[in-house]
Amino acid sequence: MSLFDWFAARRKDQFVGKVIQETDESDGLWGKCPECGQVVYRKDLLTNANVCNNCGHHNRINCEERIKLLVDEGSFKPLNKNLSPLDPLGFKDRRAYADRLRESQASTGMKDGVMTGLCQVEDISLALAVMDFRFMGGSMGSVVGEKITRLVEKATSEKLPLLIICASGGARMQEGMLSLMQMAKISGALERHREANHLYMPLLTHPTTGGVTASFAMLGDLILAEPKALIGFAGRRVIEQTLREKLPENFQTAEYLLEHGFVDKIIPRTQLRKTLGTLLTLHGYQKGK
């Protein structure tokens, strides 16, 4: 249901497709901020974590860029990198799931929509998962579920804090109920991590919706979010239809969730590494370990 709303919203508003646009007069050196219209020099954008200098708009970034921005240089050690999706239902709509997979794999260079591994942030060891929205809308199927579960289990056995950077349209319909069950599987692993008193923090980025919101995205000891990220269970459009009235301007934004008590802190991308380091040391995780 929510995945549906979200795709519908995407089609109508192009809400999610908001990334920096080429300007006419450029050969790609310059781009235009989709939020404020400011023309920006691409290099400046990159040194500023893909955040607009003028208005603070957070452009979407892929998981490799995220990892590079966040972790201590050269410290990321990927896990289960080659775990690959199958097509357990033999699913075909207008196109075959197998074809959609091949296409996403070719365009992203990833086997599926999440990267997991161990790393250091500010010299503190951390288990890290980063979802990639480019891969079939960050949807969660068996591989995403299994990789995250293995990471959580590893974090538990190695007594590590855990960060999951969420970006997802929800459960992947093409794997049917196997996808829905990944929500439970990951939540079970998180219960054990929590029982062992290790720190888990999800970082909710644009967009985090549907089944991911109804599982690990909302299970953090502390829940962090990027400014203006869309975060919700059900889609705005369907809610509007049942309600027949206008929704608040900032409905389902990180700021809205903060206001209603579901997010601990909104952290601009440029400050993430430092803030994480502080949070980890405040919880007793030590540098150089």
Place this chain on the structure above:
Amino acid sequence: MARRYLLEFEKPLVELEKQIEQIRELARDSEVDVSQQLLQLETLAARRRDEIFRALTPAEKIQVARHPQRPSTLDFIQMFCEDWIELHGDRSCSDDSALVGGIARIDDKAVMLIGQQKGRDTKENVARNFGMAKPGGYRKALRLMNHADRFNLPIICFIDTPGAYAGLLAEEQGQGEAIAVNLREMFRLKVPIIATVIGEGGSGGALGIGVADKLLMFEHSVYTVASPEACASILWRDAGKAPEAASALKITGTDLLSLGIVDEVIKEPSGGNNWAPLQAGEALKQALLKYLMELSALPVQTLRDKRYEKFRRIGSFLEPSTQEGQLIS
């Protein structure tokens, strides 16, 4: 008797039923012995019904699963429980009537019963919000489960919902968070949990009370990652393709048994549970008693480990070291 609500594919049975009714009336007014003809026609009708229901497509099963006269959570509780006492409230401002719970006895065993509750007609459905629970409903369910955990009452869940409610207040009150916390906490509980999809298992809203040691399903129940209507709109860009989506999504008990998600499919009376509710109730009761006995015999740690393993195994992917697909069940 209230008129029976007929599904499209049941229409071939109408003619036979009419004939049976006419002969009965005839017999009432005369001395003619019609028992032979009656028996013949009834046997024929039963056979036709059987044939139709054995060959239901997934899309037709959805219609049976959503049948307004299909026995609901409270129907089943009335049928096979004694000393039922409904309990109310999430203890933070709400009592959701779309998700009911309480304690009762099955045979001599005290248990906690929790389930989504749909209505029979429009008025009831408005009151029950069509079985779509709000965050308060999931929090009430968790409160009752924690209560059951403290007093060592096994938990029995009945799943019957189109999905969790999608609305402004539901988002504001954290629908995602409420479901998420249930998923995690149900792994922690020390008492046996048995969940049965008695009608429609709609996505995260169903799973929110569905982390169980045993997951059962009635023969014509369905359990979906997204409603076929929504799925068709997104992937086919055509809501009219819902029947195709229903087949592609693998939503029936048999499908989910082979995917390793469901533990047992409970056979329904010919014509579906609404045709013979008491028979359905007895079948469910027997299944519940069997698993209650089996699970109650396990030490707590074993029970929890097995619950973890049950979900841990679910998934289908290619492990590079072996280069073999593993569809694990």
